[in-house]
Amino acid sequence: MTTTRWRQRVSSLMAILTAAAAGSVILPLVLIFGFLLWQGAAAINVDFFTHLPKPVGEVGGGMANAIIGTLILLGLASLLGLPIGILGGVYLAESRDRRLPWIVRFLADVLNGVPSIVIGIFAYTLVVLPMRRFSAVAGGVALAVIMLPIVVRTTEEMVRLVPASLREAGLALGVPEWKVVLRVVLPTARAGIVTGAMVAVARVAGETAPLLFTAFGNRFWHQGLDQPIAALPLQIFAYAIAPYDDWHRQAWAGALVLIVLVLAVSLMARLVTRGRVGAVR
Amino acid sequence: MADGITVTKLNAWFGPSHVLHDIDLAVAPRAVTAIIGPSGCGKSTFIRCLNRMHEVVPGARVVGTVLQEGQDIYSPGVDPVEVRRRIGMVFQKPNPFPTMTVFDNVAAGLRLGGVRDRGVLNERVERALHAAALWEEVKDRLGKPGAGLSGGQQQRLCIARALAVEPEVLLMDEPCSALDPIATARIEELILELKRDLTIVIVTHNMQQAARVADATGFFLLGELVEFGPTSQLFTKPVDKRTEDYITGRFG
Numbered sequence: 001m002t003t004t005r006w007r008q009r010v011s012s013l014m015a016i017l018t019a020a021a022a023g024s025v026i027l028p029l030v031l032i033f034g035f036l037l038w039q040g041a042a043a044i045n046v047d048f049f050t051h052l053p054k055p056v057g058e059v060g061g062g063m064a065n066a067i068i069g070t071l072i073l074l075g076l077a078s079l080l081g082l083p084i085g086i087l088g089g090v091y092l093a094e095s096r097d098r099r100l101p102w103i104v105r106f107l108a109d110v111l112n113g114v115p116s117i118v119i120g121i122f123a124y125t126l127v128v129l130p131m132r133r134f135s136a137v138a139g140g141v142a143l144a145v146i147m148l149p150i151v152v153r154t155t156e157e158m159v160r161l162v163p164a165s166l167r168e169a170g171l172a173l174g175v176p177e178w179k180v181v182l183r184v185v186l187p188t189a190r191a192g193i194v195t196g197a198m199v200a201v202a203r204v205a206g207e208t209a210p211l212l213f214t215a216f217g218n219r220f221w222h223q224g225l226d227q228p229i230a231a232l233p234l235q236i237f238a239y240a241i242a243p244y245d246d247w248h249r250q251a252w253a254g255a256l257v258l259i260v261l262v263l264a265v266s267l268m269a270r271l272v273t274r275g276r277v278g279a280v281r
Numbered sequence: 282m283a284d285g286i287t288v289t290k291l292n293a294w295f296g297p298s299h300v301l302h303d304i305d306l307a308v309a310p311r312a313v314t315a316i317i318g319p320s321g322c323g324k325s326t327f328i329r330c331l332n333r334m335h336e337v338v339p340g341a342r343v344v345g346t347v348l349q350e351g352q353d354i355y356s357p358g359v360d361p362v363e364v365r366r367r368i369g370m371v372f373q374k375p376n377p378f379p380t381m382t383v384f385d386n387v388a389a390g391l392r393l394g395g396v397r398d399r400g401v402l403n404e405r406v407e408r409a410l411h412a413a414a415l416w417e418e419v420k421d422r423l424g425k426p427g428a429g430l431s432g433g434q435q436q437r438l439c440i441a442r443a444l445a446v447e448p449e450v451l452l453m454d455e456p457c458s459a460l461d462p463i464a465t466a467r468i469e470e471l472i473l474e475l476k477r478d479l480t481i482v483i484v485t486h487n488m489q490q491a492a493r494v495a496d497a498t499g500f501f502l503l504g505e506l507v508e509f510g511p512t513s514q515l516f517t518k519p520v521d522k523r524t525e526d527y528i529t530g531r532f533g
């Protein structure tokens with residue numbers, strides 16, 4: 001009897017502890033979000049989404065160019081990073097070779113740990129110097145490089161999770177291996193791969209350092225992929241360190257928009273992967 | 282037409298371990314051949330050698346000849362993909378494609394083999410589901426996920442999937458081991474039904490099952506074929522002492 005009581009007590013204590021731990025995981029996000037709402041919501045209005053920044057000293061204006069710029073940069077980065085990352089991941093998971101995949105995997109993990117500003121310098125050397133100007137492309141390349149290891153590794157993991165029995169079922173039907181990978185293995189891993197891709201996009205959406213000397217920022221509308229381009233994180237950075245109250249408010253608003261964007265991407269990842277046949281097994 | 286499978290001096294390895302030793306065996310056409318033997322004796326390995334699935338495992342190797350339709354499936358010019366199309370396989374655990382519906386599962390082999398014609402697909406899928414004795418149960422849920430069926434239904438779905446590409450031989454690796462007696466009985470009925478058109482090789486742990494469905498039975502032990510003959514003879518008058526010990530349950 002006593003032991004049962006004792007066990008029940010320990011059990012509820014543990015339940016509370018784990019619930020508290022789970023709560024503290026989401027607490028920072030809730031706090032950040034609340035704080036941003038409190039500080040930034042006031043500066044959010046139609047102008048913020050439709051107007052260019054006003055010249056120094058004038059009140060008002062918006063960050064429309066930065067919002068669009070960030071979307072363009074994310075698009076470019078995805079265009080470059082996702083196909084290479086996904087194909088690379090499939091290679092790592094499927095290759096029968098031992099050495100090269102091991103090296104690639106190791107280097108991908110190292111790349112994942114490289115500070116993003118260093119990746120910015122890399123894109124600067126690779127793209128900005130030859131082109132002789134800052135550009136959207138350079139920013140896209142920098143972000144794509146940051147995305148690559150995340151996408152490669154999650155894709156590999158997801159492809160590996162596909163049971164060998166499915167692969168064998170496909171092969172035993174007299175289907176060539178490449179078709180089995182394309183039509184059986186990849187669709188089965190699809191949910192996980194999409195999630196990985198979205199995580200990578202969300203991860204780079206807020207990157208500032210690698211854009212400093214690649215995309216560079218721009219106070220005007222998008223002028224072509226070979227031109228410097230505005231980006232939300234850059235704009236937030238510039239406004240936050242400026243001495244004007246109105247800009248500070250706009251910086252908060254920009255941060256709020258950025259975080260909502262990231263949330264939206266994460267939510268999308270959930271939605272695309274839900275309710276599909278066999279999405280979660 | 283079908284003239285069975287003739288296996289001569291078949292040896293198989295997983296990396297350094299030699300798991301099949303000089304197997305000689307002739308599978309009769311349009312008949313059921315059962316493979317029995319204790320766990321780990323090489324039954325799965327053996328039937329996977331019959332449609333070149335063994336080599337799918339990294340480091341696995343095969344030496345020997347397997348004549349099917351007068352052709353050695355291991356001779357250099359032979360495409361394993363082509364072999365597997367003619368010699369289908371059903372696995373121990375039902376493995377329907379989780380991203381596909383019931384219909385798509387059965388149509389998978391045809392579609393991936395390039396058949397696009399909707400009419401042809403419909404007809405072949407229906408025929409395969411009938412042949413697998415599953416049509417009545419799934420005809421109203423062809424668009425539902427294949428993984429949503431019961432275990433026994435999933436196994437029959439996998440049989441239908443294998444039948445849809447119209448193989449000449451069907452290899453079954455313990456197809457009933459995950460099923461209850463009723464589902465098992467259905468599959469056994471099905472096997473007897475199918476042998477009118479197909480050559481069937483079935484691995485089973487269940488000696489009653491072998492006795493019920495098989496025309497010929499082979500007993501494997503430690504990677505060797507100890508005895509092979511008509512099922513009734515193997516079970517009633519085994520020639521080898523080891524076979525007798527095994528079927529009388531004296532070792533396992």
Ligand SMILES: Nc1ncnc2c1ncn2[C@@H]1O[C@H](COP(=O)(O)OP(=O)(O)OP(=O)(O)O)[C@@H](O)[C@H]1O
Nearest residue numbers: 295298300318319320321322323324325326327338
């Ligand atoms: N992937 C593998 N790698 C290495 N050895 C293996 C592998 N698969 C099987 N083996 C070995 O090969 C031998 C034959 O295995 P096999 O799977 O053919 O046995 P089985 O008769 O089908 O057994 P069971 O009745 O348990 O299914 C066993 O000794 C097993 O340990």
Ligand SMILES: [Mg+2]
Nearest residue numbers: 324325326454
């Ligand atoms: Mg086996």
